[in-house]
Amino acid sequence: xxxxxxxxxxxxxxxxxxxxxxxxxxxxxxxxxxxxxxxxxxxxxxxxxxxxxxxxxxxxxxxxxxxxxxxxxxxxxxxxxxxxxxxxxxxxxxxxxxxxxxxxxxxxxxxxxxxxxxxxxxxxxxxxxxxxxxxxxxxxxxxxxxxxxxxxxxxxxxxxxxxxxxxxxxxxxxxxxxxxxxxxxxxxxxxxxxxxxxxxxxxxxxxxxxxxxxxxxxxxxxxxxxxxxxxxxxxxxxxxxxxxxxxxxxxxxxxxxxxxxxxxxxxxxxxxxxxxxxxxxxxxxxxxxxxxxxxxxxxxxxxxxxxxxxxxxxxxxxxxxxxxxxxxxxxxxxxxxxxxxxxxxxxxxxxxxxxxxxxxxxxxxxxxxxxxxxxxxxxxxxxxxxxxxxxxxxxxxxxxxxxxxxxxxxxxxxxxxxxxxxxxxxxxxxxxxxxxxxxxxxxxxxxxxxxxxxxxxxxxxxxxxxxxxxxxxxxxxxxxxxxxxxxxxxxx
Amino acid sequence: xxxxxxxxxxxxxxxxxxxxxxxxxxxxxxxxxxxxxxxxxxxxxxxxxxxxxxxxxxxxxxxxxxxxxxxxxxxxxxxxxxxxxxxxxxxxxxxxxxxxxxxxxxxxxxxxxxxxxxxxxxxxxxxxxxxxxxxxxxxxxxxxxxxxxxxxxxxxxxxxxxxxxxxxxxxxxxxxxxxxxxxxxxxxxxxxxxxxxxxxxxxxx
Amino acid sequence: xxxxxxxxxxxxxxxxxxxxxxxxxxxxxxxxxxxxxxxxxxxxxxxxxxxxxxxxxxxxxxxxxxxxxxxxxxxxxxxxxxxxxxxxxxxxxxxxxxxxxxxxxxxxxxxxxxxxxxxxxxxxxxxxxxxxxxxxxxxxxxxxxxxxxxxxxxxxxxxxxxxxxxxxxxxxxxxxxxxxxxxxxxxxxxxxxxxxxxxxxxxxxxxxxxxxxxxxxxxxxxxxxxxxxxxxxxxxxxxxxxxxxxxxxxxxxxxxxxxxxxxxxxxxxxxxxxxxx
Numbered sequence: 026x027x028x029x030x031x032x033x034x035x036x037x038x039x040x041x042x043x044x045x046x047x048x049x050x051x052x053x054x055x056x057x058x059x060x061x062x063x064x065x066x067x068x069x070x071x072x073x074x075x076x077x078x079x080x081x082x083x084x085x086x087x088x089x090x091x092x093x094x095x096x097x098x099x100x101x102x103x104x105x106x107x108x109x110x111x112x113x114x115x116x117x118x119x120x121x122x123x124x125x126x127x128x129x130x131x132x133x134x135x136x137x138x139x140x141x142x143x144x145x146x147x148x149x150x151x152x153x154x155x156x157x158x159x160x161x162x163x164x165x166x167x168x169x170x171x172x173x174x175x176x177x178x179x180x181x182x183x184x185x186x187x188x189x190x191x192x193x194x195x196x197x198x199x200x201x202x203x204x205x206x207x208x209x210x211x212x213x214x215x216x217x218x219x220x221x222x223x224x225x226x227x228x229x230x231x232x233x234x235x236x237x238x239x240x241x242x243x244x245x246x247x248x249x250x251x252x253x254x255x256x257x258x259x260x261x262x263x264x265x266x267x268x269x270x271x272x273x274x275x276x277x278x279x280x281x282x283x284x285x286x287x288x289x290x291x292x293x294x295x296x297x298x299x300x301x302x303x304x305x306x307x308x309x310x311x312x313x314x315x316x317x318x319x320x321x322x323x324x325x326x327x328x329x330x331x332x333x334x335x336x337x338x339x340x341x342x343x344x345x346x347x348x349x350x351x352x353x354x355x356x357x358x359x360x361x362x363x364x365x366x367x368x369x370x371x372x373x374x375x376x377x378x379x380x381x382x383x384x385x386x387x388x389x390x391x392x393x394x395x396x397x398x399x400x401x402x403x404x405x406x407x408x409x410x411x412x413x414x415x416x417x418x419x420x421x422x423x424x425x426x427x428x429x430x431x432x433x434x435x436x437x438x439x440x441x442x443x444x445x446x447x448x449x450x451x452x453x454x455x456x457x458x459x460x461x462x463x464x465x466x467x468x469x470x471x472x473x474x475x476x477x478x479x480x481x482x483x484x485x486x487x488x489x490x491x492x493x494x495x496x497x498x499x500x501x502x503x504x505x506x507x508x509x510x511x512x513x514x515x516x517x
Numbered sequence: 518x519x520x521x522x523x524x525x526x527x528x529x530x531x532x533x534x535x536x537x538x539x540x541x542x543x544x545x546x547x548x549x550x551x552x553x554x555x556x557x558x559x560x561x562x563x564x565x566x567x568x569x570x571x572x573x574x575x576x577x578x579x580x581x582x583x584x585x586x587x588x589x590x591x592x593x594x595x596x597x598x599x600x601x602x603x604x605x606x607x608x609x610x611x612x613x614x615x616x617x618x619x620x621x622x623x624x625x626x627x628x629x630x631x632x633x634x635x636x637x638x639x640x641x642x643x644x645x646x647x648x649x650x651x652x653x654x655x656x657x658x659x660x661x662x663x664x665x666x667x668x669x670x671x672x673x674x675x676x677x678x679x680x681x682x683x684x685x686x687x688x689x690x691x692x693x694x695x696x697x698x699x700x701x702x703x704x705x706x707x708x709x710x711x712x713x714x715x716x717x718x719x720x721x722x
Numbered sequence: 723x724x725x726x727x728x729x730x731x732x733x734x735x736x737x738x739x740x741x742x743x744x745x746x747x748x749x750x751x752x753x754x755x756x757x758x759x760x761x762x763x764x765x766x767x768x769x770x771x772x773x774x775x776x777x778x779x780x781x782x783x784x785x786x787x788x789x790x791x792x793x794x795x796x797x798x799x800x801x802x803x804x805x806x807x808x809x810x811x812x813x814x815x816x817x818x819x820x821x822x823x824x825x826x827x828x829x830x831x832x833x834x835x836x837x838x839x840x841x842x843x844x845x846x847x848x849x850x851x852x853x854x855x856x857x858x859x860x861x862x863x864x865x866x867x868x869x870x871x872x873x874x875x876x877x878x879x880x881x882x883x884x885x886x887x888x889x890x891x892x893x894x895x896x897x898x899x900x901x902x903x904x905x906x907x908x909x910x911x912x913x914x915x916x917x918x919x920x921x922x923x924x925x926x927x928x929x930x931x932x933x934x935x936x937x938x939x940x941x942x943x944x945x946x947x948x949x950x951x952x953x954x955x956x957x958x959x960x961x962x963x964x965x966x967x968x969x970x971x972x973x974x975x976x977x978x979x980x981x982x983x984x985x986x987x988x989x990x991x992x993x994x995x996x997x998x999x
Contacts, residue, residue, distance in 0.1 A: 038720040077952050081535070103534065104961035112956055119946065120953035122897055124871045131968035132873060136958030183955075233836040311814060348911050368914055379942040380905065381912035383934045385714050397917055422719030422941050440916075532887045534960030538951040540893035545902045546943050550936055553906060557924070567928070575932040579940055591887075599891045605864055606781050608859025610789035656789050657852060663791060663853050707929065717936050721944060 026040025026188060026219045027074055028050040032089035033243075034069060037082050039422065039497050041116045043069045046245040049090070051336045053327040055188070056210070056220040057352070058230050061240035062266030067223040068115075070240065074221060076106035094187065105356055111181030115196055116452075117173040121165045126176045127152060129165060133184045151179045158205065169334045169411065170481070178209055197452065197481055200273065203229050227262060228269045231255065239265055274486035276493040279328055283317035285337050287495035292319040299323040300444060300475040304353035307340055315340045315351070316499040324358075324443075327466055327476045329486050332496035338479050342446045342495065345477065346371035357443060357475075367399075372442040376449040378429045382421040387413060387432055390421055394436035403438050411435045411465065425460050434465050445469050446477045452483045463488035543583035544600045551576050570700040573647045575688020577704025578711050580646065584639040585712065585722045590629055593642060597649075612659070613652025620648045640705040647701025651694055658682060658690055664677040728905050751914060771811075773917040774878030776977045777866040780984070794851065794998045797824075797858045804861025806983075820861045827854040832998065854998070857922040872897040890960045892902040896949055897957035 029049045035042040049055050059067045072078040076098045078089045091098045094109050111133075114120045122273075123129040134144045152161055157163055159172045162360045167417045168176065174194060182189060191210075195203050207229045214220055214233060218261075222230060227237065237254050239247040249257065259269035282292040283305070300322040307315040315337035322328050330338050343349035347367030355362050357370065375381055384390045408414045411431040416424065430450060437445055450462055466489045468488050470476040478490050486493070530539035554572035589592055598621070625640035631638025657664060665678055683689075716722040772780075784800045787793055801824050830852025835843040862985035870878075872893040878887035913919045913934065924931040958965075 077956070077957055081952060081955075084854065103955050104958040104963065107956035107958055110956075112953065114949045114953060115999070122950065122957075122959070123873050124986060128871060128873045128968070131961075132954075133957035135873070135967055136961065136963065138963045141968055141970060143838060143967055144966065148968060160995065180957075222903050231866050343911075346915060369917065371948065372915055373912070375912065377905075377908075377942055377945065379945055380908045380938050381916070382938055382941075383913075383916070385718070417831040420715065420718035422715065422721070478822075496912050532960075534890075534955045535951070537887060537890045537960045538894050538947075538955065541891045542898050542902075542943065542951070544891070544945050545898045547893050547908055548941055549902050550939070553935070554932075567925075571932065574929070575936055578932070578936045582940065594739075595887055595891060598888060598936055599895060602888070602892060603895060605785060606778070607863035608785050608788075608856055608861075611782070611786050612789075656793075660791050663794075664848050700920065707932075711933060716940075719941065721941065 026053040026055070026094060028090075028092045029070075029073060029225050032073065032087070032091060034073065034088075035086045036069075037084040039085075042074070042086075043243055043250055047073075049245065051219060051221060053219055054214070055235045056214050056222070056230075056233050058209075058227065058234045058237045059221060059223045059240060060227060060237060060265075060267055061246070062223055062225070063238040065246075065266075066243040067164070067240050068192055069243075071112075071192055071221065071223050074188070075110050075112045075190055075335075076101060076103050104137070107133070107186075107194065108184065109186055110190055111178075111186040113174070113181050113189070113191045113194060114176045115193045117170075117177035118168075120177065121173075121180075124164055124166075126155060126161050126165065126179070127161060129176055129180045131185045132180060137184055139184070141334070147183050149182055155179055167335065170197045171199060171205065174198065174202065174206060175209065178206075178213075182213060182218070186218075188221070190411060191220070191222045191224075193224055194222065195224065195229060199481070200271070207233060215319055219258050226268045226271055227254075227264070228259075239267070241265075245251075268484070271483055272487075274329070274331055274483045274490065274493075276486065276490055279320065279322070279494045280494045281320040281494055283315065283319065284313075284499040285316045285341075285496050286320075287332065287497040289318075295319045296321050296323075299358070300328075301356040301359075302345070302353065302357070303352050305344060305355075306353060307337075307344060307351035309340070309351060315344065317341070317353075320475065320494065321425075322475045322494075324475050325470050325473050326492065327470050327478050327490045328382050329490035329493040330477050330479045330496065331481075331486075333494055333498070334499050336496035337498070338496055339448075342373065342448065342477060342479060343445060346373055346446060367444065370442060371446070372436065372437040372440060373445040373446045373448060374430065374433050374450055376452055378426075378433045379422065381433055382429065385420055386418050387421060387424075388417040390432060390436060391439055394440045399438075402441060404435075404439050407435050407438050410468070415498050430462070431465065436471065438469060443474050444477075445474045446479065448479050449481070450478075451480060451482045459484055459488065529589060531589075532591065532595070536589075536592060537595075539583075539586050539609075540595050540599065543579055543586075544596055544603070546579045547576055547583070547596075548600060550579060550629060567649070570696065573650050573697060573700040573703040574707055576647070577643050577701070577706075577708035579708075580643050581639060581705060581708025581712055582716055582722055584628070584642060585716075587628065588633050590625055590633075593624045593628060594621050594648070597624075597646070601649075609653055610656045612655040613649065616652040616655070617649040620646050636709060640709060641701070643702040643705035643708065644698060647704060648697055648699050650695070650701075654693070739776050747890040770979060771869060772976050773971050773973050774866075774870050774874050775882060776973065776980060777862075777870060777970060778878070780980070781862045781866050782858070784862050788859050793855055795996050796988070796991045797854055798997050800858040801861065803984070803987060804858065804865065805947070807865040811865065811869060813865075816861065816864060817899050820857070823891075824854060827857060828998070865894065867899070870896065874971070876965075877969075878971045880965065880967070886960070886962075890950050892984045894959070895956070897950065901946050901950070902939075902943045905946055906935075909939045909942060912938070 027050065029047060032044055032047045033042050036045040041331050047070065048064070049057075051069065054205055059070050061067045069078060070080070073091050073135065074093060074269050076093075079085055079099060080103050087099065093106060096105065096109070098106060121129055122132050123156060127148050128134060130148050134147065149389065155161065158175055159168060165173065165176060178189075178191075194206055198206065203226075210220060210222075211233055224230065231254065234254065236251070237249040238245055239249070262269045278288060280290045280295045282295055299308075302317055302320050304319075305315060305317040306313070314335075330341060332338055340349060344351045345355065345367065347362075347364040355367060358405055362370065365515070382390060384393055387408075395402065395404060405414065408417065411434060413428065413431055413435060416428065421429060425430065447466055451459060463485060466478060478486070480486055551572045554568050554575050557568050581595065584593070597618050601617040604617070605611060605614045624646045627642045627645065628636050661676050661682070665682065781917065784796075784803070787796050805817055805820050808820060825848045831847045831854065835847045873889055875896055876889050876893035879892065909917065918931075918934055955961075
């Protein structure tokens with residue numbers, strides 16, 4: 026079904042090839058897992074199979090041949106390749122074109138010119154399958170990661186392609202969503218769909234995979250049959266930069282009072298000191314998004330902020346850093362801070378760090394960060410500690426994702442901010458660097474800062490966080506409580 | 518287009534799907550930048566005097582980056598058409614939309630003369646394109662009486678009217694066009710400079 | 723129809739995270755809608771609301787009338803239309819905001835100059851006479867953009883035989899809009915935290931201020947739309963095939979009601995005494 030013979034590929038502007046002497050043959054109906062650390066070329070291997078390599082990268086250099094169902098991908102049109110294969114990228118919400126599940130599932134069939142009657146039948150069937158786990162009338166962007174994944178798979182397979190390609194499908198999923206994913210893939214495999222998964226978490230695919238291919242430096246390093254793989258221990262896997270089972274992070278809860286707390290305590294039991302929030306109420310678009318009576322984040326500590334989509338995690342981060350108006354007061358070390366003052370005391374390390382790189386060299390980025398600090402900070406030592414010292418003249422946007430993130434962390438440390446928020450810092454970053462990201466988060470906390478870590482990554486949370494605050498959508502709680510005790514009563 | 522195929526400019530007006538998506542993305546970026554900077558001017562009319570030329574200059578940055586991806590005829594024309602239609606849908610006067618399409622076609626001709634590779638052709642293309650900034654004012658200049666002689670102005674006295682009629686005179690309109698062209702040219706130069714300073718080094722151009 | 727409008731999405735820009743316990747909550751709250759789907763068991767065959775083509779005609783028509791000569795006469799009618807549509811789509815922000823802006827412009831442009839005539843109010847009055855037309859037109863435009871999904875727009879334009887290049891590009895623009903808007907908002911947030919936003923700084927170094935906003939905004943927008951372009955092109959958008967539509971756009975009762983309403987409002991605008999002159 027898929028034949029890759031002696032392929033080398035160099036991305037435009039890259040110094041070294043991403044794939045070199047790469048050979049892989051996938052039989053019809055087979056399920057192959059391609060794994061390896063980020064940078065090993067597993068995502069590139071997938072892009073080779075759907076034709077994004079070379080068609081999406083002008084001026085990249087490809088040698089060797091790739092055939093999919095007998096078609097040479099280098100000369101085929103992308104939509105012809107798309108008709109043969111379905112692709113689910115790492116962040117489904119970024120690949121959705123439509124607003125609702127029905128439209129999204131119909132999208133490929135509409136563009137490929139299926140008769141409307143067929144489209145309606147298949148969409149109806151797909152929706153019936155999804156109805157159990159996905160609120161179908163909800164905007165796709167508001168669904169949880171696991172729900173988005175289910176819609177993305179339905180949308181990628183509705184035109185009945187014979188191949189399904191998935192890029193790190195479990196990266197942002199909770200444990201039960203991973204189970205659901207495995208069940209969905211098993212059903213597709215039964216239908217005879219050829220499945221290729223690029224993945225670093227492996228155990229959930231154990232009963233599904235016919236072969237597991239481990240990549241390193243752009244070529245195949247090891248190959249396991251399904252039987253071989255069962256004999257491989259998790260310890261062996263982690264030596265390859267891979268993960269077997271992922272266990273949930275267990276962290277002590279931070280006492281918190283208010284309707285947004287998943288497990289509220291009476292306000293009197295909330296400790297004081299550090300960063301204190303009192304009577305915080307925030308409404309956006311006529312809906313209460315955050316309602317916290319009282320919570321205190323201690324300094325020099327990393328607090329994980331957890332909770333479902335729409336629980337108010339982002340809003341909390343924006344209020345704490347002074348970006349979002351709300352009622353209530355925020356105090357740091359007993360001193361009340363205005364919104365402006367909080368902006369000056371805070372920093373966010375964003376999920377997409379390109380948003381916060383402003384200058385044309387690393388050196389000037391650091392200078393810019395240090396312009397309004399009073400205390401002298403040894404910038405050279407910070408750059409050195411973050412492994413950036415040899416790059417000072419490079420353009421920030423030309424760095425790898427991990428280097429860009431470290432640059433932003435360096436800027437935060439040079440600016441000496443007291444409140445630091447990390448927003449999903451491990452998404453799209455090499456798993457081998459998980460430890461180093463965690464170290465950097467800890468180091469920021471060690472400078473005496475109040476650190477909030479928003480993440481769904483159980484591995485990162487167990488490495489980097491000291492305690493957790495779990496939020497829940499305040500309105501849902503009110504509805505669920507029905508005629509239950511009011512907040513005042515509960516607080517007593 | 519296989520690897521290496523895009524190095525020679527093709528002169529056919531056939532849009533690949535990637536062309537369409539890239540026109541769409543840059544048109545939205547262009548629109549948002551113009552809109553964001555114009556919004557700064559809402560604070561007061563005096564600031565508006567500063568932000569209007571500023572938005573013509575700032576918008577040169579995404580446009581010059583877009584032109585590095587416009588390697589065949591029709592790209593800038595399509596950009597002008599879709600941006601014009603977007604403006605129409607959010608309430609811009611239709612006269613302005615026609616102006617935007619016209620200057621985009623003109624820009625395409627300039628690029629064509631430079632075989633879609635010339636930096637100076639790109640600079641002149643943006644300079645010409647930025648003339649669309651005059652578009653939204655056309656209803657006002659075309660029919661000033663409607664704004665000046667209407668009832669709500671009648672209590673203002675003739676002195677003001679005379680002053681305003683001076684302002685909307687032909688030389689004033691010409692001066693405004695000239696100022697727009699100068700700003701467009703400056704925007705094109707700024708865009709070219711930032712291409713070198715940022716986007717080429719970041720691998721985006 | 724989009725259940726939320728663009729403003730809300732922008733405010734919540736980074737919340738599109740992941741997590742699954744939401745399931746219990748959201749399915750519980752949305753029982754009725756799901757019930758319908760299970761009973762019907764089929765994909766939607768009719769879409770609620772106006773046909774996208776009706777909305778486009780409405781916006782273009784009203785814009786032309788309002789911006790044309792003698793357009794002030796029609797401004798109140800268009801404002802009424804815009805506000806009604808906002809109420810109908812339950813966008814309360816716009817339903818309140820649009821009339822509020824119009825009233826503010828009327829006070830500044832019509833009432834204030836009579837009390838206190840001077841050069842400044844005269845200039846303001848002229849600006850308001852223009853801006854109130856703009857506000858009326860933009861009210862309808864926002865309804866179009868907030869209630870039309872990218873696929874619906876593409877289908878509508880195709881039904882008019884608009885060339886592929888234009889219909890596909892417009893549809894992608896509609897989809898990309900919230901992405902670029904939220905990236906811009908995020909860049910502004912990052913600038914605020916770095917102390918790079920401020921009227922004084924912008925006045926002193928306007929070009930530097932522009933550079934610091936536009937460069938990260940463009941870089942982040944291009945990156946945020948990478949997956950979208952790849953996924954849409956692979957699924958055949960913009961290819962040379964002839965697309966079909968799951969639900970071909972069709973004019974229906976709401977379109978008829980709107981046509982009647984427009985006719986009545988137009989007649990009222992012509993025959994009734996002018997409010998704004």
